[in-house]
Amino acid sequence: xxxxxxxxxxxxxxxxxxxxxxxxxxxxxxxxxxxxxxxxxxxxxxxxxxxxxxxxxxxxxxxxxxxxxxxxxxxxxxxxxxxxxxxxxxxxxxxxxxxxxxxxxxxxxxxxxxxxxxxxxxxxxxxxxxxxxxxxxxxxxxxxxxxxxxxxxxxxxxxxxxxxxxxxxxxxxxxxxxxxxxxxxxxxxxxxxxxxxxxxxxxxxxxxxxxxxxxxxxxxxxxxxxxxxxxxxxxxxxxxxxxxxxxxxxxxxxxxxxxxxxxxxxxxxxxxxxxxxxxxxxxxxxxxxxxxxxxxxxxxxxxxxxxxxxxxxxxxxxxxxxxxxxxxxxxxxxxxxxxxxxxxxxxxxxxxxxxxxxxxxxxxxxxxxxxxxxxxxxxxxxxxxxxxxxxxxxxxxxxxxxxxxxxxxxxxxxxxxxxxxxxxxxxxxxxxxxxxxxxxxxxxxxxxxxxxxxxxxxxxxxxxxxxxxxxxxxxxxxxxxxxxxxxxx
Amino acid sequence: xxxxxxxxxxxxxxxxxxxxxxxxxxxxxxxxxxxxxxxxxxxxxxxxxxxxxxxxxxxxxxxxxxxxxxxxxxxxxxxxxxxxxxxxxxxxxxxxxxxxxxxxxxxxxxxxxxxxxxxxxxxxxxxxxxxxxxxxxxxxxxxxxxxxxxxxxxxxxxxxxxxxxxxxxxxxxxxxxxxxxxxxxxxxxxxxxxxxxxxxxxxxxxxxxxxxxxxxxxxxxxxxxxxxxxxxxxxxxxxxxxxxxxxxxxxxxxxxxxxxxxxxxxxxxxxxxxxxxxxxxxxxxxxxxxxxxxxxxxxxxxxxxxxxxxxxxxxxxxxxxxxxxxxxxxxxxxxxxxxxxxxxxxxxxxxxxxxxxxxxxxxxxxxxxxxxxxxxxxxxxxxxxxxxxxxxxxxxxxxxxxxxxxxxxxxxxxxxxxxxxxxxxxxxxxxxxxxxxxxxxxxxxxxxxxxxxxxxxxxxxxxxxxxxxxxxxxxxxxxxxxxxxxxxx
Numbered sequence: 001x002x003x004x005x006x007x008x009x010x011x012x013x014x015x016x017x018x019x020x021x022x023x024x025x026x027x028x029x030x031x032x033x034x035x036x037x038x039x040x041x042x043x044x045x046x047x048x049x050x051x052x053x054x055x056x057x058x059x060x061x062x063x064x065x066x067x068x069x070x071x072x073x074x075x076x077x078x079x080x081x082x083x084x085x086x087x088x089x090x091x092x093x094x095x096x097x098x099x100x101x102x103x104x105x106x107x108x109x110x111x112x113x114x115x116x117x118x119x120x121x122x123x124x125x126x127x128x129x130x131x132x133x134x135x136x137x138x139x140x141x142x143x144x145x146x147x148x149x150x151x152x153x154x155x156x157x158x159x160x161x162x163x164x165x166x167x168x169x170x171x172x173x174x175x176x177x178x179x180x181x182x183x184x185x186x187x188x189x190x191x192x193x194x195x196x197x198x199x200x201x202x203x204x205x206x207x208x209x210x211x212x213x214x215x216x217x218x219x220x221x222x223x224x225x226x227x228x229x230x231x232x233x234x235x236x237x238x239x240x241x242x243x244x245x246x247x248x249x250x251x252x253x254x255x256x257x258x259x260x261x262x263x264x265x266x267x268x269x270x271x272x273x274x275x276x277x278x279x280x281x282x283x284x285x286x287x288x289x290x291x292x293x294x295x296x297x298x299x300x301x302x303x304x305x306x307x308x309x310x311x312x313x314x315x316x317x318x319x320x321x322x323x324x325x326x327x328x329x330x331x332x333x334x335x336x337x338x339x340x341x342x343x344x345x346x347x348x349x350x351x352x353x354x355x356x357x358x359x360x361x362x363x364x365x366x367x368x369x370x371x372x373x374x375x376x377x378x379x380x381x382x383x384x385x386x387x388x389x390x391x392x393x394x395x396x397x398x399x400x401x402x403x404x405x406x407x408x409x410x411x412x413x414x415x416x417x418x419x420x421x422x423x424x425x426x427x428x429x430x431x432x433x434x435x436x437x438x439x440x441x442x443x444x445x446x447x448x449x450x451x452x453x454x455x456x457x458x459x460x461x462x463x464x465x466x467x468x469x470x471x472x473x474x475x476x477x478x479x480x481x482x483x484x485x486x487x488x489x
Numbered sequence: 490x491x492x493x494x495x496x497x498x499x500x501x502x503x504x505x506x507x508x509x510x511x512x513x514x515x516x517x518x519x520x521x522x523x524x525x526x527x528x529x530x531x532x533x534x535x536x537x538x539x540x541x542x543x544x545x546x547x548x549x550x551x552x553x554x555x556x557x558x559x560x561x562x563x564x565x566x567x568x569x570x571x572x573x574x575x576x577x578x579x580x581x582x583x584x585x586x587x588x589x590x591x592x593x594x595x596x597x598x599x600x601x602x603x604x605x606x607x608x609x610x611x612x613x614x615x616x617x618x619x620x621x622x623x624x625x626x627x628x629x630x631x632x633x634x635x636x637x638x639x640x641x642x643x644x645x646x647x648x649x650x651x652x653x654x655x656x657x658x659x660x661x662x663x664x665x666x667x668x669x670x671x672x673x674x675x676x677x678x679x680x681x682x683x684x685x686x687x688x689x690x691x692x693x694x695x696x697x698x699x700x701x702x703x704x705x706x707x708x709x710x711x712x713x714x715x716x717x718x719x720x721x722x723x724x725x726x727x728x729x730x731x732x733x734x735x736x737x738x739x740x741x742x743x744x745x746x747x748x749x750x751x752x753x754x755x756x757x758x759x760x761x762x763x764x765x766x767x768x769x770x771x772x773x774x775x776x777x778x779x780x781x782x783x784x785x786x787x788x789x790x791x792x793x794x795x796x797x798x799x800x801x802x803x804x805x806x807x808x809x810x811x812x813x814x815x816x817x818x819x820x821x822x823x824x825x826x827x828x829x830x831x832x833x834x835x836x837x838x839x840x841x842x843x844x845x846x847x848x849x850x851x852x853x854x855x856x857x858x859x860x861x862x863x864x865x866x867x868x869x870x871x872x873x874x875x876x877x878x879x880x881x882x883x884x885x886x887x888x889x890x891x892x893x894x895x896x897x898x899x900x901x902x903x904x905x906x907x908x909x910x911x912x913x914x915x916x917x918x919x920x921x922x923x924x925x926x927x928x929x930x931x932x933x934x935x936x937x938x939x940x941x942x943x944x945x946x947x948x949x950x951x952x953x954x955x956x957x958x959x960x961x962x963x964x965x966x967x968x969x970x971x972x973x974x975x976x977x978x
Binding site: 039230 | 517
C-alpha cells in the first residue's frame with residue numbers, strides 16, 4: 001500500500017509540473033515561447049500517462065492490501081482508472097494529445113478569422129480519434145457514455161436525456177414568463193477602469209476569507225482555476241472595461257473551484273481519490289459560490305457598502321437594484337456570459353450536437369448549420385457570426401467530448417446541495433455577515449473532505465439524504481427569478 | 490546523430506519544466522507551497538540527471554557519427570559531461586540534491602536569525618559530500634579543481650592563484666589611491682518609490698532593445714536570470730526604496746545574461762553545446778552590460794534626459810555627477826552590492842576559504858572566524874553581524890563550491906572582450922546613440938552564436954586574438970577610475 005501511494009505521488013509531481021507549465025502559458029509566458037511550451041507539455045504529459053498505465057502500477061494496485069476506508073477507495077478508484085486507460089494504446093493516446101493540441105491552436109485562428117474551414121480537417125481527426133477511444137474505454141449501449149464517464153463517472157446519455165428534456169421545456173417557459181414582465185434596469189452597463197475592478201476583486205477575495213498563502217489571483221484571456229501542487233491553487237480572472245460584472249463573477253466562480261481543491265485532505269494528495277468527485281461536482285462548487293451565494297441578495301447586502309465605496313458612480317442604486325442587475329436574464333450568444341436561466345439551453349444544445357457527432361448522426365462539416373438551426377429553435381436568434389456560434393468554445397477542438405453536460409449537472413447539484421445546507425445552517429445570516437468560513441466548513445465536511453472517494457450519485461445522496469434530482473434546481477430558479485422579476489413565474 | 494539529438498531534446502524538456510518550477514518559486518508561488526515544490530523539483534531534477542547518465546545516452550554518444558562541426562562539438566562536449574557525471578553514483582547525487590536543498594533552506598533561517606549553528610551540521614554534510622564528489626569527478630593535483638571544472642571547464646586552482654594574487658595587490662593599491670582623493674557625492678542617496686523605479690527599469694529594457702516576445706521582467710528577493718525554454722528567458726530585479734541604483738543595475742546585469750541565452754542558435758537548443766561557454770563567460774556578459782556598458786559615461790549621456798524626466802529630483806546633477814554616482818568605490822560588507830573595484834576582494838576571500846575547506850585546511854565550524862579575520866585583513870572592517878559575513882551568500886549552503894571564482898573571471902573576460910570590441914566598432918558613439926543592436930551583433934557573432942562549442946580559454950583567444958590575461962581588467966580599472974576620481978591611480 002505504501003509503495004502504491006509512493007508511485008502515485010511520483011506521478012503527481014509530473015502532473016504538478018504540467019499544471020504549472022499550463023498556468024504559466026496562460027498568464028505570464030512570453031508569446032514567442034508557445035511552440036516549445038506545447039512540446040514540453042506533451043513530453044511531460046505523455047510520461048505521466050505512461051506511468052499511469054504502466055505494468056508497475058497495475059501490479060502495485062493488484063497486490064495492495066488496504067487497511068482503511070481511504071486505502072480501499074484508493075485501490076478501487078485507482079483500479080477503475082487504470083483498467084480504463086490501460087486499454088488505450090500509447091500511440092492512440094499520443095496521437096490524440098498531438099492532434100488535439102494542434103486543433104485547439106487552429107481553433108483560435110479559426111475563431112479570430114471566423115472561418116470554420118481552417119479547423120475542420122483537424123476536428124474531423126479529433127472526432128475520429130474520440131470515437132476510436134470509445135472502443136478502448138468501453139460502454140454498454142451508447143459510445144458517448146465512454147467519453148462522458150471520463151468527466152462524470154456513472155452518468156449516461158440515457159439519464160441525461162431523461163433529465164435534460166423536461167429542463168429544456170421548463171427553461172423555455174420561464175424565459176417567456178420573464179420576457180413578459182419586461183426589462184430590468186442594468187446598473188452595470190457602463191465602463192469601469194480595470195484598476196478599480198482589480199481593487200474590488202482583490203477585496204472580494206479577502207472578504208470571502210481566501211487564504212493568500214495557498215492561492216493567488218492573476219489575469220488571463222479565459223478565467224480558469226489550476227491546482228498546481230499541494231497548498232497551491234491558482235485562479236485567474238479578466239477585467240473587461242465595459243463589462244464590470246465579468247471580472248466579479250469570474251473571480252467568485254474560480255474562487256469556488258479553488259475552495260474545493262484546497263480543502264481536499266493533504267493525505268489524499270496525488271492519490272486517485274485526491275481530486276474532486278467529478279467535473280460536475282467541481283462545477284457545482286464554482287456555481288454555488290458564483291451564483292447561489294454570489295448572486296444572492298444576502299451577499300450583496302453584505303458587500304453593498306464596500307461596493308459603493310469603490311464604485312461611487314453606482315450610489316444612486318439600492319442594494320435591490322444592484323442585486324436585480326446581477327441577475328438579469330436575457331437571450332444571448334455566448335455561454336460563458338449567460339445567466340443562470342438561459343445557461344441550461346446553451347449546454348443542452350452542445351450536448352445534443354456532440355452526442356449526435358459521436359453517434360454518427362452528425363458530421364463535422366455540418367456542425368455550423370446544425371448549431372445555427374438549433375440555436376434559432378431554442379433562443380429564437382439568428383447567428384451571423386460563427387465566432388458567436390460553434391467556434392465560441394474550445395472544448396470540442398481540444399477533444400473534450402462529454403465535458404459540456406457537467407456544467408449543467410454542476411448547476412443541478414449546487415441547487416440540491418443548497419437545499420440541504422439551508423436546513424442545517426442559517427445561510428442568509430451567515431452570508432450577510434460575511435461568515436463564509438461557516439459556509440465553507442459545511443461544504444468541507446460534507447463534500448470537499450471526501451475527495452474522490454465516492455461517485456457523484458453516491459455523494460449527492462450522502463450530502464443531501466436524497467437521490468439526485470433536478471427538481472431542486474427547478475424550485476430554486478422558479479423562486480429566485482419570481483422575486484427578481486416580481487412576478488409569479 | 491539524430492537519435493542522440495532527440496534524446497538530448499527530451500532531457501531538455503524536463504530541464505525546462507524544472508526551470509519554470511524554480512522561477513515560479515522565486516516570483517509568484519504562494520508561500521505555503523514551498524515544501525511540496527522542493528519535492529517536485531527534486532523528482533524532476535533527479536529524473537533529468539538519471540537520463541543524462543543513462544547507458545542509453547552513453548551508447549548513443551559512442552555510436553554517433555558526426556558530420557559537421559556542430560555535431561562534433563555536440564559529441565565531444567556531451568561525452569565529456571557524460572563520462573564525468575556517469576561516475577557519480579545515483580545515491581550520492583540524490584543525497585547531495587536532498588541535503589543541499591535542506592541546507593539552503595536552513596541557511597535562510599540562519600541568516601535571518603544570525604545564527605551559524607542552525608546550518609552548521611548540514612553544511613558539514615554538504616562539504617563532506619562535495620569532497621566525496623571530487624573523487625568521482627576526478628582531478629590531477631587539487632580536489633578543488635574537480636568542483637571548479639563544473640563551472641569553468643579547464644580552469645584550475647593553480648591558475649586562479651597565479652591570476653588572483655597580483656590582482657589582490659592591485660586592488661588594495663587602487664582602493665588606497667581612491668580613498669586618498671576623498672568622497673564623491675552620491676546623487677542616489679535618497680528614497681525613490683518603487684513605482685517610478687519600475688517605470689524607469691521597464692523603459693531601460695526598451696531602450697536596450699530587449700525582445701518582449703521572448704523575455705520578461707519580474708520581481709524577486711534576489712535578482713536572477715532563468716532560461717525557461719526556447720525563446721523564453723525570464724529576468725528579475727528588486728526595487729529597494731532607499732537604493733535606486735540596485736534595481737537599475739540588477740536589471741541591466743540580468744539583461745546581459747538574457748542576451749546571451751537568447752542569442753544561442755535555436756539549432757543548439759537542448760544539446761550539450763546549447764548553453765553559454767562557462768559560468769565565467771556567462772558572467773562576463775552580465776558584467777559587460779551592467780558595468781562596462783551600463784556604468785559608462787556614453788551610456789549615461791544617452792539616457793540622461795529620460796532619467797531626469799522620471800526622476801526630476803535629480804535634475805540639479807550633471808550627467809558627469811550621475812556617472813560618478815554610479816561608480817562610487819567604497820569598502821562594504823555585501824558582495825552583491827559591491828562596486829567593480831572592491832568586488833575583486835569579495836571573490837578572492839571566498840575563493841581562498843572554499844579552497845581551504847575542500848583541501849581540509851579549514852573546518853566548517855571555523856568558517857565564521859576565518860571569514861572575519863580575512864575580511865578584516867582585506868577590507869579593514871570588523872564584522873559584528875554574521876548576516877553581513879559568511880551567511881550573506883547561498884552558494885556554499887547549496888553545494889556550489891567552485892562557483893565564486895567565475896564571478897571574478899567574468900569581470901576579467903569582460904574587460905578583455907571590451908578591449909577587442911573597441912578596436913572593431915565605435916563603442917562610445919553606438920552606446921550614446923542607443924544602437925545596442927550593433928553591440929549585441931558583435932557579441933553574438935563572436936560569442937553568443939558559439940554556444941558551448943569551445944572551452945573558455947579557446948573562446949577568449951578566438952574572440953580577442955590573445956590569450957586570457959588579467960591585464961585588460963587592470964588597465965580598464967586604472968583608466969576608468971582615474972577618470973571617475975580625477976586622479977592618477
